[in-house]
Amino acid sequence: xxxxTVDGIQLAYTDTGLGAPVVLLHGYPFNRSLWNExxxxxxxxxxVITPDLRGHGESDAVQGAATMNRMAxxxxxxxxxxxxxxxxxxxxxxGGYVALAFYKQxxxxxxxxxxxxxxxxxxxxxxxxxxxxxxxxxxxxGMAGIADAMLPKLLTPDTVSKRPEVVKRVRDMMLKTKPxxxxxxxxxxxxxxxxxxxxxxxxxxxxILVGQDDPITPVQDSEKMNxxxxxxxxxxxENAAHxxxxxxxxxxxxxxxxxxxxxxx
Ligand code: MLT
Numbered sequence: 001x002x003x004x005t006v007d008g009i010q011l012a013y014t015d016t017g018l019g020a021p022v023v024l025l026h027g028y029p030f031n032r033s034l035w036n037e038x039x040x041x042x043x044x045x046x047x048v049i050t051p052d053l054r055g056h057g058e059s060d061a062v063q064g065a066a067t068m069n070r071m072a073x074x075x076x077x078x079x080x081x082x083x084x085x086x087x088x089x090x091x092x093x094x095g096g097y098v099a100l101a102f103y104k105q106x107x108x109x110x111x112x113x114x115x116x117x118x119x120x121x122x123x124x125x126x127x128x129x130x131x132x133x134x135x136x137x138x139x140x141x142g143m144a145g146i147a148d149a150m151l152p153k154l155l156t157p158d159t160v161s162k163r164p165e166v167v168k169r170v171r172d173m174m175l176k177t178k179p180x181x182x183x184x185x186x187x188x189x190x191x192x193x194x195x196x197x198x199x200x201x202x203x204x205x206x207x208i209l210v211g212q213d214d215p216i217t218p219v220q221d222s223e224k225m226n227x228x229x230x231x232x233x234x235x236x237x238e239n240a241a242h243x244x245x246x247x248x249x250x251x252x253x254x255x256x257x258x259x260x261x262x263x264x265x
Contacts, residue, residue: 001013001014001058002014002015003058004077004078004081006073006074006077006078007070007073007074007077009054009059009060009062010059010060011051011052011053011054011059011060011074011078012032012051012052012057012058012059013032013049013050013051013052013078014032014039014048014049014050015047015048015049015082016039016043016047016048016049016050017039017042017043017044017045017046017047017048018047019045019046019047020046020047020087020088020111020260020264021046021047021048021049021079021082021084021086021087021088022042022046022047022048022049022087022088022090022260023048023049023050023051023075023079023087023088023089023090024038024039024048024049024050024090024091024092024095024114025050025051025053025071025075025089025090025091025092025094025095025096025098025099026050026052026053026056026057026091026092026094026095027091027092027093027094027095027096027117027242027243028056028093028094028182028185028186028189029056029143029146029150029173029174029177029181029182029185030056030170030173030174030177031052031056031057031058031173031176031177032050032051032052032057033057033173034092034173034243034245034246035048035050035245037245037246037249037253038245038252038253038256041253041256041257042253042256042257042260045260046088046260047084049078049079049082049084049087051074051075051078053066053071053074053094053095053098053185054066054070054071054074054181054184055177055178055180055181055182055184055185056177056178056181056185057176057177059181061178061180061181061184062180062184063180063184064184064187065184065187065188065190065191066181066184066185066187066188067188067191067192068094068097068098068100068101068188068189068191068192068193069101069105070188071098071101071188072098072099072101072102072104072105072106073105075089075098075102076102076105076106076109079109085109086108086109086110086111087109087110087111088110088111088112088113088114088260088263088264089102089103089109089110089111089112089113089114090113090114090115090116090256091114091115091116091118092116092117092118092243092244092245093116093117093118093216093217093242094118094185094189095116095118096115096116096117096118096119096217097118097189097192097195099113099114099115099118100113100115100118100120100195100198101192101193101195103198103202103204104195104198107201107202107203107204110204111204111263111264112204112205112206112207112259112260112263112264113202113204113205113206113207113229114206114207114209114256114259115206115207115208115209115222115225116208116209116210116244116245116252117209117210117211117214117216117217117222117242117243117244118217118221118222119217119221119222119224119225120194120195120196120198120199120221120224120225120228121194121195121196121221122192122193122194122195123189123190123192127190128190131186131187131189131190132186132187132190134146134182134186135182135183135184135186135187136183138179138182138183138186139179139180139183142179143174143175143177143179143182144175146174146182147171147174147175150174151167151170151171153215153216153241153242154170154216154241154242154243155167155170155241155242155243155247156211156213156239156240156241156247158239159241159247166246166247169246170243170246196224196228199225199228199229200228200229200230202229202230202232203230205231205232205259205262205263205264206229206231206232206233207232207233207235207255207256207259207263208222208225208226208229208232208233208234208235209222209234209235209237209244209245209252209255209256210222210234210235210236210237210244211236211237211240211241211242211243211244211247211248212236212237212238212239212240213239213240213241214240214241214242214244215241215242216242217242219236222234222236233259235251235255237251237252
């Protein structure tokens with residue numbers, strides 16, 4: 001693990017393997033360890049870069065909203081530091097919001113996009129209010145309540161009852177997130193712009209993955225992105241909810257590897 005100073009704060013990241021660069025951006029309120037199995041599967045053939053987005057993992061948190069645009073700039077500055085001009089940019093959920101914000105600001109730096117369990121729409125007014133309440137709750141009470149409320153939406157009931165190691169992994173990531181980092185991400189997600197219009201302007205290869213039972217970013221959101229992004233490929237992963245890369249690692253990795261082989265050979 002390494003650190004870089006960006007915008008006055010320290011960001012942690014890992015940079016593993018050699019080959020065409022692939023950046024993987026975790027969701028909220030997780031950290032770069034979300035991608036351990038993908039780093040393992042890809043790093044024999046690719047250079048895989050996994051940052052802890054600001055406020056998460058071992059990266060610093062700042063007060064106030066951590067916007068998706070600012071997180072995308074952090075990623076761009078990390079790539080500058082690593083002397084990488086273009087990369088595959090992938091993200092799960094909030095990481096997908098950041099990937100779309102990155103494409104909007106730096107389209108020529110994106111070789112291909114991977115959008116997992118995410119969506120292009122902004123929050124509704126009601127959604128924004130809920131984010132602000134959750135941000136206050138995280139700051140006042142810490143992460144345990146947030147983690148308990150989120151768990152049943154992140155994993156299928158089958159995973160929750162039969163795979164305690166996956167439940168523990170997801171829960172531990174959430175508990176490790178700093179409350180001020182979680183609050184910043186919540187306020188940043190609430191402020192994010194609607195990227196629906198951007199979709200038809202995406203010209204790079206794009207892979208869209210979604211758990212069939214994802215209640216946070218449902219399959220319809222991915223179908224919409226797939227209709228609007230020219231030439232994209234949609235994969236609906238059965239028996240998975242929101243954290244599809246952890247629930248169905250084998251299928252997720254197989255689709256990701258196939259896509260990378262086809263699109264950036
Ligand atoms: C995430 O997994 O990043 C979040 O659940 C996304 C969201 O709340 O919109």
